Amino acid sequence: MKFNYLIVGAGLAGLTFANLLAQNENNTILIIEKRQHIGGNAYDSYNANHILIHNYGPHIFHTNNQQVWKYLSQFTEWQDYQHRVLSFVDGQFIPMPITLETINQLYNTNLSQFEMADFIESQKEKVELIKSSEDVALSNAGRDIYEKFFMNYTTKQWGVSPSELDPSVISRIPFRFNRDTRYFTDRYQGIPKAGYTKMCEQMIDRPNIKVMLNTDYKEVTDAIDYDKMIYTGPVDYFYDNQFGKLKYRSVRFEMEDHDCESFQDAAVVNYPNDYDFTRITEYKKITGQQHLKTTVMKEFPCDGEEPFYPFPTKEWQECYLKYKAKADVEENVVFAGRLAEYRYYNMDVVVARAMEMVESISSLSI
Incomplete structure (x- = not known):
């Protein structure tokens, strides 16, 4: 034909x-x-x-x-x-991306949005020449936020330090100076x-x-x-x-079934500093499916044959x-x-x- x-x-x-x-x-x-x-x-x-x-x-x-x-x-x-993500940092499950809620919970403060802007500004490091993703993070957010949320997560994701990655990987670290903890703010x-x-x-x-x-x-x-x-x-x-x-970065997935209706408090929980996996997804919280059991997936970035990134x-x-x-x-x-x-x-x-x-x-x- x-x-x-x-x-x-x-x-x-x-x-x-x-x-x-x-x-x-x-x-x-x-x-x-x-x-x-x-x-x-x-x-x-x-x-x-x-x-x-x-x-x-x-x-x-x-x-x-x-x-x-x-x-x-x-x-x-x-x-x-409406997608919401938590990140396990310093023994706490903290909202991502970084919002006023994130900063107040992480540092046990009660900042206003204006005080948050001043706080972030005080954390930033001066980087003369932006050569890597690490430089971007340090100049936008400072060392503490970078190390808590981004450094180890990015290293797990790509298998190399952010200092070796193009600035585009962390082109910027967006901050929301409000309490909107949704991961995306798109219209649709x-x-x-x-x-x-x-x-x-x-x-x-x-x-x-x-x-x-x-x-x-x-x-x-x-x-x-x-x-x-x-x-x-x-x-x-x-x-x-x-x-x-x-060269591509791949991902290995591990599924787990659990005899409970809920495994975690959000559809996705990031683990930037603990374990070899980057995140755990609980699918019922995305699809809205009702079931007495639940399934979660752990993601392990790797250099596999299946091209992802x-x-x-x-x-x-x-x-x-x-x-x-x-x-x-x-x-x-x-x-x-x-x-x-x-x-x-x-x-x-x-x-x-x-x-x-x-x-x-x-x-x-x-």
């Missing part, structure tokens, strides 16, 4: 391309995915206790982009959800009521979209006739690691630019998404970029 578009990867980028291109009924589309499921890292499923979990870590949808929100709302109803926030996987299935529920799972595209492309490829996989893999294999150093960005130079001149291949562009994107940005790129390769008006 002849396809107008071959899409490599069934994450949100690939699925958005597929859905929008398929709105022209004359387009035929084939999606090839190496995993056994669609949805990429947003994939969710029910475990043995019938508790809905996010298999690749918590995914909270939040955006200020009304167009993206309206677009995805075609495929799901939303459950209202929520969780798909039936789950991300169901939303993704709705996106490609069209007769002119075909899906091939458990397949490495390189093993079958010679036998497929297509006009244009949308590639959302690792850009270095596309070019057979010609300039070397790009592009490595944020100048060395690896320069390596990526060699691949980008080749990708930019490809005539029949569009590179899209976090792996193809070697950049971490939130879900809403992935969808927004795909929407923009579709307009540039087709006559479809979104």
Whole structure:
């Protein structure tokens, strides 16, 4: 069969391309995915206790982009959800990000928002030249806040000290000089009521979209006739690691079932200074599911084979630019998404970029 578009990867980028291109009924589309499921890292499923979990870590949808929100709302109803995170610091569970509540609880004070601003200013260290993420943190927050909340967490996350990481990793440390302890303040926030996987299935529920799972595209492309490829996989893999294999940080997940209705006081609890894991997620507190048992997931950052986060150093960005130079001149291949562009994107940005790129390769008006 002849396809107008071959899409490599069934994450949100690939699925958005597929859905929008398929709105022209004359387009035929084939999606090839190496995993056994669609949805990429947003994939969710029910475990043995019938508790809905996010298999690749918590995914909270939040955006200020009304167009993206309206677009995805075609495929799901939303459950209202305001994400809150606690951080275990100095034996206390303290709200994150850093707000007036955080500072007052941490230091056992009763500062006003104006006094908090003066306090933060007094903590800052003067750094002549910002060369690393450590420099950013010290100049924005001072040493005590940096060491309590960021230094060890970042080291666990990336496997190297913040002093070795590009300033962009901690581009700034945001402070809220109020009592708003929500993790995100975006206008639109929520969780798909039936789950991300169901939303993704709705996106490609069209007769002119075909899906091939458990397949490495390189093993079958010679036998497929297509006009244009949308590639959302690792850009270095596309070019057979010609300039070397790009470095990614991966994550190992450990699930635990507990015979109790509630395990912790927030959906996510960070552990910046204790244990080898970075955080624990309790999924019922995200999905709103009612169940006598609960499931939690611990995250252990590692150097595994599964690529999650592009490595944020100048060395690896320069390596990526060699691949980008080749990708930019490809005539029949569009590179899209976090792996193809070697950049971490939130879900809403992935969808927004795909929407923009579709307009540039087709006559479809979104």
